[in-house]
Amino acid sequence: MTRAVVLPASALVGRPPDIDMTAELGSLVMPSPVLTASGCAASGRELDQFFDITTLGAVVTKSIMMQPRSGRPTPRMAETPSGMLNSIGLQGPGVHSFLEHDLAWLRERGARVVVSIAGNTVEEYTQLAKLLRMYDGIDAIEVNISCPNVADRGQVFACRADTASSVVGLVRRNTDPRIPVLVKLSPDVTDIATIAVACERSGADGISLINTLLGMVIDTETMRPALAGVTGGLSGPAIRPVAVRCVWQVRQALPEIPILGMGGIRTGADALEFILAGANAVCVGTAIFNDPSAPARIHAELASALADRGFTRLADAVSYAHRGAEGASEGPPADAEAADPAGESGPDDSAASEAAQTETADDAAIANPDAGA
Amino acid sequence: MPVQVRSEVVSTRRAGIYHVLTLTADGVPETTRPGHFVGIAIGDMTSGLLLRRAFSIYGVQQRGIYGGTVEVVVAATGPGTRWLAQRHRGDQVELVGPLGRPFMLPREPVSCTLVGGGYGSAPLFMLAEQLRQRGCRVDMILGASTEEKLFGVLEGKRAASTVTITTEDGSLGETGRVTDALPEVIQRAGSEVVYACGPMGMLASVAEVAAEHGAYSQCAVEEAMACGIGVCMSCVLPVVGNDGVTRMVRSCVEGPVFQGDRVRWADIGTIPPDTLGAPEVTQRSSGLTAVTPGAQA
Numbered sequence: 141m142t143r144a145v146v147l148p149a150s151a152l153v154g155r156p157p158d159i160d161m162t163a164e165l166g167s168l169v170m171p172s173p174v175l176t177a178s179g180c181a182a183s184g185r186e187l188d189q190f191f192d193i194t195t196l197g198a199v200v201t202k203s204i205m206m207q208p209r210s211g212r213p214t215p216r217m218a219e220t221p222s223g224m225l226n227s228i229g230l231q232g233p234g235v236h237s238f239l240e241h242d243l244a245w246l247r248e249r250g251a252r253v254v255v256s257i258a259g260n261t262v263e264e265y266t267q268l269a270k271l272l273r274m275y276d277g278i279d280a281i282e283v284n285i286s287c288p289n290v291a292d293r294g295q296v297f298a299c300r301a302d303t304a305s306s307v308v309g310l311v312r313r314n315t316d317p318r319i320p321v322l323v324k325l326s327p328d329v330t331d332i333a334t335i336a337v338a339c340e341r342s343g344a345d346g347i348s349l350i351n352t353l354l355g356m357v358i359d360t361e362t363m364r365p366a367l368a369g370v371t372g373g374l375s376g377p378a379i380r381p382v383a384v385r386c387v388w389q390v391r392q393a394l395p396e397i398p399i400l401g402m403g404g405i406r407t408g409a410d411a412l413e414f415i416l417a418g419a420n421a422v423c424v425g426t427a428i429f430n431d432p433s434a435p436a437r438i439h440a441e442l443a444s445a446l447a448d449r450g451f452t453r454l455a456d457a458v459s460y461a462h463r464g465a466e467g468a469s470e471g472p473p474a475d476a477e478a479a480d481p482a483g484e485s486g487p488d489d490s491a492a493s494e495a496a497q498t499e500t501a502d503d504a505a506i507a508n509p510d511a512g513a
Numbered sequence: 514m515p516v517q518v519r520s521e522v523v524s525t526r527r528a529g530i531y532h533v534l535t536l537t538a539d540g541v542p543e544t545t546r547p548g549h550f551v552g553i554a555i556g557d558m559t560s561g562l563l564l565r566r567a568f569s570i571y572g573v574q575q576r577g578i579y580g581g582t583v584e585v586v587v588a589a590t591g592p593g594t595r596w597l598a599q600r601h602r603g604d605q606v607e608l609v610g611p612l613g614r615p616f617m618l619p620r621e622p623v624s625c626t627l628v629g630g631g632y633g634s635a636p637l638f639m640l641a642e643q644l645r646q647r648g649c650r651v652d653m654i655l656g657a658s659t660e661e662k663l664f665g666v667l668e669g670k671r672a673a674s675t676v677t678i679t680t681e682d683g684s685l686g687e688t689g690r691v692t693d694a695l696p697e698v699i700q701r702a703g704s705e706v707v708y709a710c711g712p713m714g715m716l717a718s719v720a721e722v723a724a725e726h727g728a729y730s731q732c733a734v735e736e737a738m739a740c741g742i743g744v745c746m747s748c749v750l751p752v753v754g755n756d757g758v759t760r761m762v763r764s765c766v767e768g769p770v771f772q773g774d775r776v777r778w779a780d781i782g783t784i785p786p787d788t789l790g791a792p793e794v795t796q797r798s799s800g801l802t803a804v805t806p807g808a809q810a
Contacts, residue, residue, distance in 0.1 A: 186743040190517055208790035210761050213783050217739045217747035222561040228746045376563050429740035430563045
């Protein structure tokens with residue numbers, strides 16, 4: 141019933157499907173659509189022991205700030221159903237140590253690098269943007285605006301369209317114009333599409349969706365909050381439907397913008413969900429804690445899943461779930477058309493349904509992990 | 514260099530309240546040293562328990578009929594460890610190892626005292642064997658709250674010159690804690706190094722007693738981990754570096770073995786104000802408030 145292949149080694153054995161897995165986030169062109177999620181891969185070095193990180197779309201670094209930061213007290217983590225809650229508190233060595241040690245290592249290693257930046261104030265983001273401009277080897281910047289905003293009385297920048305867009309605009313104006321600036325949004329908002337649209341208007345080249353959801357666990361033995369930080373960010377497969385919904389809504393609002401989708405991706409089928417909902421590439425985060433070689437495995441599984449459905453190019457599957465539903469006015473996603481002017485974007489529906497009908501039980505289990513479980 | 518392997522359960526046995534699992538682990542035994550640990554995933558890809566469980570390596574065999582194997586000791590205290598304790602011969606689990614920094618071994622054949630709390634004793638038997646190979650005298654103290662929570666009493670008698678047992682309820686050996694027995698053992702054996710593995714409170718006391726008696730201590734900590742490989746930053750504790758600066762360091766990659774006099778035991782669970790990057794403490798009308806904003810990393 142369930143797919144027996146969990147081991148990355150065996151997942152990679154066999155004939156790789158002949159799929160063009162090239163993924164684009166604005167001007168960043170990558171040979172794989174699978175990246176690491178910020179905060180789940182440190183700066184790539186640890187994971188390089190388990191798989192070749194240069195095969196990743198890119199390493200998205202843990203968010204860096206200007207100064208060294210100790211993070212929060214322990215306990216920082218609590219396991220939750222199909223997920224986990226964390227309150228790490230952006231522990232990090234500060235940008236100077238990052239540039240000197242981590243970025244230098246990533247460059248030498250030949251990995252593509254998306255540098256995630258975080259600030260307590262708007263000025264800190266600006267400073268970071270200016271500083272990064274002076275360094276080569278950065279392929280994109282991801283602006284983490286779901287981090288603390290002391291200047292805004294504990295609110296996070298991502299929660300309001302005006303604050304979110306002003307931070308993104310400043311970073312965009314102050315950093316290298318050749319590299320894309322992505323903004324990572326929080327799902328803890330009333331209407332994520334509104335915030336994404338505001339960010340796009342102030343210059344965001346792409347949208348990363350989603351950051352963790354704010355959550356809380358109370359330890360029923362101690363009868364106190366389980367985390368020293370009281371609340372924490374919920375991640376893992378538990379949040380995947382929320383993340384897919386956010387990608388879907390932002391794709392509907394912004395048919396052209398590059399989207400980096402993430403939130404609970406554990407298998408190639410999970411990644412495919414995000415791609416179909418409108419993501420141009422995906423990040424793997426919490427699944428890495430469970431399986432350190434998950435990004436390589438997910439790349440292979442995604443390629444197989446695309447081949448099973450008759451796709452030859454990843455790009456053709458992007459936003460494919462938005463194609464004209466019966467009687468609905470929405471047409472196929474604009475960027476799929478743009479990417480394929482010949483009008484042959486993706487397999488036609490009959491081919492796709494035929495592929496679905498001829499799926500083996502094992503394949504069906506990938507497409508729907510809970511089928512028959 | 515750790516490897517990730519699909520592992521098969523070769524055998525399981527009970528030891529008091531614990532379960533000892535022997536698992537195939539090709540490529541792991543060769544680089545395993547005492548104090549290393551493995552991370553084991555709970556369930557398969559449909560499992561709702563995502564975080565790996567960390568286990569000290571109790572023993573390894575490089576070449577048996579099953580190839581390389583490792584042994585771990587499991588205390589079934591939660592849903593993940595219960596699942597693992599229920600595995601049978603032939604079942605598969607997914608394992609990463611060896612992980613962490615092991616115990617450092619003395620260059621000279623000095624006398625060593627090994628202290629284990631509960632099943633924290635698991636890595637000490639391999640350590641004892643290697644110390645004895647180097648000509649070190651080995652004495653052991655094993656303690657627990659009650660007899661059934663002791664692990665490896667018989668094996669300790671084979672591995673060490675003397676074994677002192679302590680239980681808090683007096684059900685076996687001396688009534689009390691390992692640290693009640695430690696000063697006498699250090700003095701009797703003339704130990705220069707104390708190795709310890711067990712709960713944080715025990716390690717804190719062991720480090721203190723060792724220092725009082727002029728012994729160097731190495732403590733393997735049991736800190737909650739999510740990944741075990743150094744990427745999640747969950748398992749940190751305040752440790753003083755060679756430069757005298759306190760940092761929040763990861764017990765999975767910079768530990769689990771630390772020099773006892775470098776860990777700020779009393780401050781575990783806090784960020785000491787002099788830690789590198791500690792939040793600034795600001796005076797406000799409402800009193801002393803640490804600025805620790807709600808970061809979601």
